[in-house]
Amino acid sequence: xxxxxxxxxxxxxxxxxxxxxxxxxxxxxxxxxxxxxxxxxxxxxxxxxxxxxxxxxxxxxxxxxxxxxxxxxxxxxxxxxxxxxxxxxxxxxxxxxxxxxxxxxxxxxxxxxxxxxxxxxxxxxxxxxxxxxxxxxxxxxxxxxxxxxxxxxxxxxxxxxxxxxxxxxxxxxxxxxxxxxxxxxxxxxxxxxxxxxxxxxxxxxxxxxxxxxxxxxxxxxxxxxxxxxxxxxxxxxxxxxxxxxxxxxxxxxxxxxxxxxxxxxxxxxxxxxxxxxxxxxxxxxxxxxxxxxxxxxxxxxxxxxxxxxxxxxxxxxxxxxxxxx
Amino acid sequence: xxxxxxxxxxxxxxxxxxxxxxxxxxxxxxxxxxxxxxxxxxxxxxxxxxxxxxxxxxxxxxxxxxxxxxxxxxxxxxxxxxxxxxxxxxxxxxxxxxxxxxxxxxxxxxxxxxxxxxxxxxxxxxxxxxxxxxxxxxxxxxxxxxxxxxxxxxxxxxxxxxxxxxxxxxxxxxxxxxxxxxxxxxxxxxxxxxxxxxxxxxxxxxxxxxxxxxxxxxxxxxxxxxxxxxxxxxxxxxxxxxxxxxxxxxxxxxxxxxxxxxxxxxxxxxxxxxxxxxxxxxxxxxxxxxxxxxxxxxxxxxxxxxxxxxxxxxxxxxxxxxxxx
Numbered sequence: 001x002x003x004x005x006x007x008x009x010x011x012x013x014x015x016x017x018x019x020x021x022x023x024x025x026x027x028x029x030x031x032x033x034x035x036x037x038x039x040x041x042x043x044x045x046x047x048x049x050x051x052x053x054x055x056x057x058x059x060x061x062x063x064x065x066x067x068x069x070x071x072x073x074x075x076x077x078x079x080x081x082x083x084x085x086x087x088x089x090x091x092x093x094x095x096x097x098x099x100x101x102x103x104x105x106x107x108x109x110x111x112x113x114x115x116x117x118x119x120x121x122x123x124x125x126x127x128x129x130x131x132x133x134x135x136x137x138x139x140x141x142x143x144x145x146x147x148x149x150x151x152x153x154x155x156x157x158x159x160x161x162x163x164x165x166x167x168x169x170x171x172x173x174x175x176x177x178x179x180x181x182x183x184x185x186x187x188x189x190x191x192x193x194x195x196x197x198x199x200x201x202x203x204x205x206x207x208x209x210x211x212x213x214x215x216x217x218x219x220x221x222x223x224x225x226x227x228x229x230x231x232x233x234x235x236x237x238x239x240x241x242x243x244x245x246x247x248x249x250x251x252x253x254x255x256x257x258x259x260x261x262x263x264x265x266x267x268x269x270x271x272x273x274x275x276x277x278x279x280x281x282x283x284x285x286x287x288x289x290x291x292x293x294x295x296x297x298x299x300x301x302x303x304x305x306x307x308x309x310x311x312x313x314x315x316x317x318x319x320x321x322x323x324x325x
Numbered sequence: 326x327x328x329x330x331x332x333x334x335x336x337x338x339x340x341x342x343x344x345x346x347x348x349x350x351x352x353x354x355x356x357x358x359x360x361x362x363x364x365x366x367x368x369x370x371x372x373x374x375x376x377x378x379x380x381x382x383x384x385x386x387x388x389x390x391x392x393x394x395x396x397x398x399x400x401x402x403x404x405x406x407x408x409x410x411x412x413x414x415x416x417x418x419x420x421x422x423x424x425x426x427x428x429x430x431x432x433x434x435x436x437x438x439x440x441x442x443x444x445x446x447x448x449x450x451x452x453x454x455x456x457x458x459x460x461x462x463x464x465x466x467x468x469x470x471x472x473x474x475x476x477x478x479x480x481x482x483x484x485x486x487x488x489x490x491x492x493x494x495x496x497x498x499x500x501x502x503x504x505x506x507x508x509x510x511x512x513x514x515x516x517x518x519x520x521x522x523x524x525x526x527x528x529x530x531x532x533x534x535x536x537x538x539x540x541x542x543x544x545x546x547x548x549x550x551x552x553x554x555x556x557x558x559x560x561x562x563x564x565x566x567x568x569x570x571x572x573x574x575x576x577x578x579x580x581x582x583x584x585x586x587x588x589x590x591x592x593x594x595x596x597x598x599x600x601x602x603x604x605x606x607x608x609x610x611x612x613x614x615x616x617x618x619x620x621x622x623x624x625x626x627x628x629x630x631x632x633x634x635x636x637x638x639x640x641x642x643x644x645x646x647x648x649x650x
Contacts, residue, residue, distance in 0.1 A: 036546045171550035171566060172543070179553050179562065210535045213571070218497070220545040221361045225496035227552040228504050237504065241496060246538070 009133035010092055019129045020049045023121035023322040024165070025106050025313070026113035027189060027283050028157040031242040031274035032222045036170050038113075038161040040318035041189055044106035046114070047325070048079065048121035050129055053097040058084045065104035077102075078115055079122035082146040086126055089142070090133060098126065107311065110193045111277040113158030119146035120162040124322040136163055136321070141176060158277065165321030167230060183317045184233040190265070190284040190296030191276060195309040196256060206250050218245050235271060235287045242272030242285060255280045257306055261299045268295040289314065334458035335417055344454045345374045348446035348647040349490070350431050350638070351438035352514060352608050353482040356567040356599035357547045361495045363438075363486040365643035366514055369431035371439070372650070373404065373446035375454055378422040383409045390429030402427075403440055404447035407471040411451055414467070415458060423451065432636065435518045436602035438483030444471035445487040449647040461488055461646070466501060483602065490646030492555060508642045509558040515590070515609040515621030516601060520634040521581060531575050543570050560596060560612045567597030567610060580605045582631055586624045593620040614639065 024045040030037035051061070058080045060072045074080035079102055087093040100122065108114045123142050127134050140156070143163050148154035160168040160178045171177040225241030228234070252258040255275065265273035265284035269291045276283045284295035293314045303310045349370040355362035376386070383405045385397045399405040404427055412418040425447065433439045448467050452459050465481065468488050473479035485493040485503045496502040550566030553559070577583040580600065586607055590598035594616045595609035609620035618639045628635045 033545070033549065035542045036549055169546070169549050169553060171546045171562070177550070177565060179550065181553060207538065209538060211538050211541055213532065213534055213536050216536055216541040216544070216571075217360045219541070220358070220548045221494070221496045223545045223549050224358065224361055224494050224552050225502070225504065227549050228494060228496075228506060228556075231553075231556040237496070240502060246541075 010090060010130050012095075014131045015052060015096070016129045016131075018049070018051045019125050020047065020325040021121045021125040021128065021322050022047050022325055023117045023124060023162050024318045025117050026158045026161045026277075027191070028113060028277035029244070029247070029275070030167065030226070031272050031283070031285065032219060032226055032244045033169075034219075034244070034247045035155060035157055037167070037223070037226070038157040039167040039183075039189075040161040040165050040321060041191070041313065041315035042318045043315045044112065044313055046105060046117040046121050047103040048118070048125045049101040049103065050122070050125040051099045051101075052129060053099050056094050056097045058087065058097075059099045061099040061101050063102045063104070066102075066108060069108055070102070078146050078150040079118050081149055082119050082142055083122050083126045085145065086123060086134075086142050090130070096130075098129065107193055107195075109197060111275065111279045111281040112191065112193065113162055113277060115150035116143070116147055116158035116162045119143055119150065120159055120322055124163070128324055139163060140178065144176065161321075163321050165319050167317060169227070181227065181230050182233075183319060184230060184235065184238070186235070186287045187317050188286045188289050188292035189313075189315055189317070190270070190286055190292035190294075190299075191281055191313040191315070192261070192296050192299045192303065193281040193311040193313075194256060194303055195311070196280050206254070207247060208250070211246055215245050238285075239271035242274070244274055248274055251275050251279055255282065256308055257303065258282070260302060264298045264302055265295040268298055270295045289316070335415060335455050337420075339456045340377060340421070341454045341456075343374070343376045344450050345372065345650040346446045346450040346453065346647055347372050347650050348442045348449060348487050349643045350442055351483045351486045351602075352516070353438060353486075353602035354569070354572070354600070355492065355551070356597050356608070356610065357544060357551055357569045358494075359544075359569070359572045360480060360482055362492070362548070362551070363482040364492040364508075364514075365486040365490050365646060366516070366638065366640035367643045368640045369437065369638055371430055371442040371446050372428040373443070373450045374426040374428065375447075375450040376424045376426075377454060378424050381419050381422045383412065383422075384424045386424040386426050388427045388429070391427075391433060394433055395427070403471050403475040404443050406474055407444050407467055408447050408451045410470065411448060411459075411467050415455070421455075423454065432518055432520075434522060436600065436604045436606040437516065437518065438487055438602060440475035441468070441472055441483035441487045444468055444475065445484055445647055449488070453649055464488060465503065469501065486646075488646050490644050492642060494552070506552065506555050507558075508644060509555060509560065509563070511560070511612045512642050513611045513614050513617035514638075514640055514642070515595070515611055515617035515619075515624075516606055516638040516640070517586070517621050517624045517628065518606040518636040518638075519581060519628055520636070521605050531579070532572060533575070536571055540570050563610075564596035567599065569599055573599055576600050576604055580607065581633055582627065583607070585627060589623045589627055590620040593623055595620045614641070
C-alpha cells in the first residue's frame with residue numbers, strides 16, 4: 001500500500017509525546033525586494049505545543065493570544081490543516097493523532113508574517129514529533145500551501161525566512177528556488193506595528209499590474225546592490241540599496257504617518273526604513289541594536305503623540321528559524 | 326587660477342611620450358540584468374596608441390579597422406572628444422598636445438561595446454600618459470559621458486566593465502554607483518556576432534515603456550539569484566538565474582535564428598544563452614572554455630548553413646580591464 005511505503009521514514013517507536021516549537025516573525029520584501037526577499041527576527045513569533053494522542057486525527061486544543069479571531073475547527077485552521085496535509089503526505093494520517101495548542105505572541109494582520117509563523121511552528125512541530133522524516137527544504141512546500149490557505153496566495157516570502165531562518169531569496173516560485181543569503185552580524189530591525197487594520201489582500205490589490213521599465217531597472221539595481229551588500233557586509237551599500245520605488249509609494253498610503261516615521265528613522269541613523277510585508281508594521285533596518293532601539297522608540301513616541309496605539313519589537317536577524325523550546 | 330590648481334596632480338616632467346592601451350569588449354546586461362550588469366572579455370577589444378606632441382590640442386592621427394565609419398575630426402570623434410574633456414577638466418588643455426591612433430579590433434554596432442572599448446582605451450591612455458592623475462573610479466564619469474556622445478544615452482553598462490574589468494553592477498546612475506562583483510573562475514563567454522545591422526538606438530526603441538509587475542518580479546528574482554550565484558561560485562544557480570523574460574522577447578526579433586542558436590547553445594551545455602547588449606551579438610555563458618568554444622562553433626556553423634556571415638570570440642571574463650601594451 002502506498003501509505004505504508006511513504007510512511008517508512010517514520011519510526012513509530014521514536015515518536016515524541018509532546019513538543020513545543022517557536023517560529024519567528026518575518027519581514028517580507030526586506031524593503032526593496034518585493035515578493036523575493038525576507039528575513040526572520042528573534043522576536044516576536046508564535047508557539048505551537050503539540051501533543052501526541054491515541055485517537056487518530058488532528059485537533060486544535062486551544063488558541064491563545066489571537067483575541068478569538070482564529071478558527072478552532074481543525075479543518076478551517078491553517079495550522080491544523082497543514083499538519084493534516086503533512087500526515088497525509090507521509091501516509092500516516094490514519095495512524096497518528098495530535099492535538100495542538102497555538103500560542104500567538106504576535107498580532108494578526110500586522111505585516112509580520114503572523115500566519116506564516118503559526119504554520120511554520122505547526123509543521124516544524126509535527127516533523128520534530130515524528131523524528132524529522134522531512135528536511136527543512138522538503139517542509140517548505142507545505143508551508144507555502146499553508147500560506148495559500150491563510151492568505152489566498154502561495155507566496156513564500158514569509159514562510160521561507162520563518163522556516164529557514166536568516167535572510168532568504170526566493171529566486172523563483174515555479175519551481176520553488178530558495179537561497180539563504182549571508183547575514184551581516186550587526187543587522188538589527190526596529191519594528192513598530194501601528195494598530196490600524198491593513199488586510200494583506202487589500203494591500204496587494206492596490207498595487208498596479210504594470211510598472212515603468214525605468215522604475216523596474218531602478219528597483220532591480222537596488223535589489224542587486226542589497227545582495228552584494230549582504231555578501232560584503234557593506235552597510236553603506238546596504239543602506240544605499242534599500243529603497244523601494246515601486247511598491248512603497250502605493251502601500252504607504254494605507255499607513256498613517258508613514259513618511260514622518262521614515263524621516264524619524266533615518267534621522268536616528270537607520271540604514272533604511274520601510275514597510276514590513278504588506279504593512280502596517282514598519283521597520284527601521286539598522287546597524288547595531290542601539291540605533292534600531294532608538295529609532296523604534298522615537299517612532300512609537302510619535303505615534304503616541306498622534307494617538308495611535310502601537311507595539312514595538314527590536315531584534316537582530318534570526319539565524320536558525322524555528323526552534324524546539 | 327582654477328586651471329593651475331586642478332592641474333597640480335599632473336607632473337609635467339613625468340608625462341610619457343607615447344602609450345599603447347588595450348581596452349576590452351563587454352557583454353552588457355549579462356543576459357538578465359538589463360541596464361545594470363555587464364562583464365568584460367579578454368578578447369576582442371580596441372587599441373589606442375597615443376603620442377604626446379608639442380602643439381597643444383587633441384588630434385586623430387589615424388583610425389584602422391573601422392571600415393571608414395568613424396570620424397577623423399577630433400571634435401566629432403568620441404575618443405578624442407573624451408580625451409579633450411579630460412584635459413579640460415585637469416585644466417591643462419592649453420598646455421598638452423596629443424595625437425591618437427585608434428586601432429579597432431572589433432566590429433562597430435555589434436552589441437559588444439565597441440564605442441565603450443575605444444572610449445575607455447582613449448581615456449585610460451591619456452590618464453596613463455599623464456602619470457595617472459585620476460583613479461579608475463574618477464575616470465568612469467568621463468567614460469559615461471563618452472558613451473552619451475557615441476550612443477545618445479549615458480548608460481554605464483558597457484563602460485563600467487570595460488574600465489573596471491570583471492563583472493560590474495551599476496546599482497544606480499544618479500549618482501553613479503558601480504560595484505565590482507566576484508568572477509567565478511571557470512566562467513567563459515562564447516560570443517558570436519552575426520553580421521546583420523541592429524543599431525543600439527533602434528534596439529532600445531523597441532522596448533516597451535511599461536512591463537508587467539509580475540514579470541519584473543521574475544526578472545529581479547533572477548538578477549538576485551545571479552548575484553548570489555556569482556558570490557557563491559554556484560554555477561547551477563547562475564544557470565537557473567540567467568533568464569531574461571522582459572527584454573529578450575522583444576530584441577530577439579531583430580536577430581536572425583535567435584531561438585535556434587539558443588537551443589544549440591543550451592544543448593551544447595552552456596549555462597545560459599542570450600543577447601550581448603542590444604545585439605546582434607549573442608553569448609553562450611559557459612562553465613569552462615571547452616563548452617563555450619563548442620557552443621560558439623556550433624552556432625557559427627548554423628549561421629553559415631543559413632548563409633549568414635559571422636565572427637566568433639571565445640574568452641574568459643576579463644579581470645583587469647584596460648592594460649598598457
